[in-house]
Amino acid sequence: MIRKPRTHFIDRSEFYEVTGRLQHYACFHCRKAFKQSLRAQGSEAPCPQCRQPMTNMGTDFKAPPHRNQEQWLKVERLARAGIRFFPTWQDGTPGDRPAILAEVPAFLRRIFPPSAGQMYLERDRGTPSPAPQEGRLEQQGRFPGQIYRLLGRPLETGAAVELFERGHWQPITFIGRGSGNAPIPQPFAYPRVDDRTYFNRRPLFLTGKHRLRWPE
Ligand SMILES: [Zn+2]
Known part of the structure; x- marks a missing residue:
């Protein structure tokens, strides 16, 4: 199905709260999905049954038939790994998803590659290789005319960078402009899964204190 491309960056569940689109809540116990409006963060949606x-699971989730246990297992594995089904801003689809359960491990390895830090630690100790240089978000100019840089390079909306968070370098997507390229007062980041997929998580607002780096 071809859909109209999205022109805004806010493609999260919060957006659908505004538009009134219903979320698809899945019960893995009953192997059923129920459409409901978005719950406040932290409040649970109990299964009606x-x-x-x-x-x-997101607004674009299609529940497998109740009898298809393998498909439900696949969906549950994806859900545990943080995969959701929201249309993304580039082409309006949730992005590639594995068709069958057996494809899930390879899919997860592809979208969660080992971080540069892990690779560095697992590398042969005899091989000298300095860790990539890190920096802080630099802002030049003031809202609404500000631009952002990282280690001297312009940091554009949609750029893939890495953020040091909870002891790891995490891939993020930098968002410095909002809908229709409109200026926003504070830049933020989405955890980056791949070019087309974001976690169903709230954006993290970025300040000059966050440790950032360009991916290798
Ligand atoms: Zn249930």
């Missing part, structure tokens, strides 16, 4: 907490 079994009252166990459901998982918000």
Whole structure:
């Protein structure tokens, strides 16, 4: 199905709260999905049948048939890894997803490659290789005419960089401009899965204190 491309960057569940599109909450116990409006963060959506907490799979989630246990297992594995089904801003689709359960491990390895830090630690100790240089977000000019740089290079909206968070370098997508390229007062980041996919997580607002680097 061909859809109209999205022109805004906010493609998260919060956006659909505004538009009124319903979220698809899945109960892996009952192998059923229920459309509901978005719950406040931290509040659980109990399954209407079994009252166990459901998982918000996104507005574009298509529930497998109840009898298809393998497809439900696939969806549950994806959900545990943080994969959701939201249209992304580039082409309006949720992005590639594995078709069958057996494809899930390779899919997850592809979208969660080992971080540069892990590779560095796992590297042969005899091989000298300095870790990539890190820097801080630099802002030049003031809102609404500001531009951002990292280690001297312009940092554009949609750029793939890495953020040091909870002890690891995490791939993020930098967002310095909003819908229709409109200026926004504070830049933020989405955890980056691949070029087309974001986690169903709230954006992280970036300040000059965050440790950032360009990917190798
Ligand atoms: Zn249930």
